[in-house]
Amino acid sequence: MDVKFVEMALLYDFYGSVLTLRQQEIIDLYYMKDYSLAEIGELLGISRQAVHDNLKRAKKQLYGMEDSLGLVKRFHRDRKEWSVVLDRIAGVIDALEAEGGKEKLMAELREIMEFITQATGG
Amino acid sequence: MDVKFVEMALLYDFYGSVLTLRQQEIIDLYYMKDYSLAEIGELLGISRQAVHDNLKRAKKQLYGMEDSLGLVKRFHRDRKEWSVVLDRIAGVIDALEAEGGKEKLMAELREIMEFITQATGG
Known part of the structure; x- marks a missing residue:
């Protein structure tokens, strides 16, 4: 697994529960199940751009939590x-x-x- | 120390960094340093009611974090x-x-x- 994916798996493991269910779903599909943005969009019935924006917000929240709490570190x-x-x-x-x-x-x-x-x- | 104070000290220890600096200050003064709401209001130049509301929001956030992450448990x-x-x-x-x-x-x-x-x- 890519190092960034391992890092995201840890962030998701520690802080995933603070995300919305939709965000959790997108992170899981993109990082753990290796779906593309377009595939996730089709699966969830939203645009590729909406998936991208949601993912970006979710990542920002996870990294923000790590900055505050430092559980991964x-x-x-x-x-x-x-x-x-x-x-x-x-x-x-x-x-x-x-x-x-x-x-x-x-x-x-x-x-x-x-x-x-x-x-x-x- | 009161059991509720011990619990709050743990919540604050684990999740305090997600609060605003003002909220951290109020929690610290109220729970750790045993100031009254009125005393904190005077110290910070805000009303007793504002201290109360801030404290309530801060507590709600700390308990929300614990519901999500369960670090105290x-x-x-x-x-x-x-x-x-x-x-x-x-x-x-x-x-x-x-x-x-x-x-x-x-x-x-x-x-x-x-x-x-x-x-x-x-």
């Missing part, structure tokens, strides 16, 4: 931080493994890593 | 989940302590706990 930062945590727990597991006979503690730490991976969005 | 849920993670890591530390001689691994896990505590907002 925080998401990227958090992912980096949590991967450090996971690496460190993995290091503890390695150290336990080197000693042998610590299967229960290792299993527990692996479960904790799995939880953190899930909780921080995989 | 997620915050409460995350806190519960992370406290389980921290308890489990503490359990591993206890088990290592019972064996003796595992100071380095215990110190490493304590640092990881400290990081998670910081990262999840204390």
Whole structure:
């Protein structure tokens, strides 16, 4: 996927619910389902220009929300931080493994890593 | 602090940046600094009624954002989940302590706990 599409997918994921249903529909069709402006216009019974304007407004709103709340930026930062945590727990597991006979503690730490991976969005 | 004030402090923390500067000022004075509507009016040179209306609009916006994005709800849920993670890591530390001689691994896990505590907002 194009980097801009990934960025838009994140913006849409975090802030999509503040858009109108029509805007959500257009963003979804254009960015997630790869329809052209003309195709979306046909599908929704509006002009290509109206789709274009709606899309532009929607994008402006999503970027405006990000400017205010910065959830996408925080998401990227958090992912980096949590991967450090996971690496460190993995290091503890390695150290336990080197000693042998610590299967229960290792299993527990692996479960904790799995939880953190899930909780921080995989 | 009143429960409603705590709730408002969280809403303001997450979404305050979408409000106008005037609204932010009024929320801050009323909820965080405990000024009365009349006192805020005097301070800002507007009527008590104008403060009241502004406050009402600001609250409506903050609750609207929460209805859309649910960051406060997620915050409460995350806190519960992370406290389980921290308890489990503490359990591993206890088990290592019972064996003796595992100071380095215990110190490493304590640092990881400290990081998670910081990262999840204390």
